[in-house]
Amino acid sequence: DAGITQSPRHKVTETGTPVTLRCHQTENHRYMYWYRQDPGHGLRLIHYSYGVKDTDKGEVSDGYSVSRSKTEDFLLTLESATSSQTSVYFCAISESSVAGQYTGELFFGEGSRLTVL
């Protein structure tokens, strides 16, 4: 199994409070992703990173920010949580190539269930 852990796994918070979710990997993969999963929508990309301090927005980035100061850690921050951000959040990692060979398998963390009251 790929070494990828998310914390916290469960969190209940109130509207307007800041929340940070952490994703930690031990695989030294270049790419890291934050997705949210909601019924009827499948997995939607919030933000992703293609290297240390290199990040970009996904399709549902409003209200979220990210940081990646080390290869192994990718943080997702909700500056002021809203009820619409109640969801299950998944971190994923991938590597595009190793020694010229396409690898690209996608590995997911166990998910973080966030409830905003």
Place this chain on the structure above:
Amino acid sequence: KNEVEQSPQNLTAQEGEFITINCSYSVGISALHWLQQHPGGGIVSLFMLSSGKKKHGRLIATINIQEKHSSLHITASHPRDSAVYICAVTALNTGNQFYFGTGTSLTVIP
């Protein structure tokens, strides 16, 4: 617009039945992935393929690049196969981005 479409959305089968889940995509890809998610659980990669066929136990995944179509087959289905199966593609020229189908919910009845 959905770059990845799966069918059926829901599937109920009797234990032992042969199951097929289909995936069609509309973008150029470098790979296609089949993922499995058990209720309340994490997401696990079953297959990554860019051509032909792969087999792992009772699971078989095929892809037809020309037709932009993939199938996931489960032979001799078992209740423990009950899960959501998600098709995803690694899109070309997108910096290693993935597009996901909305999943097929499979229930296998004993």
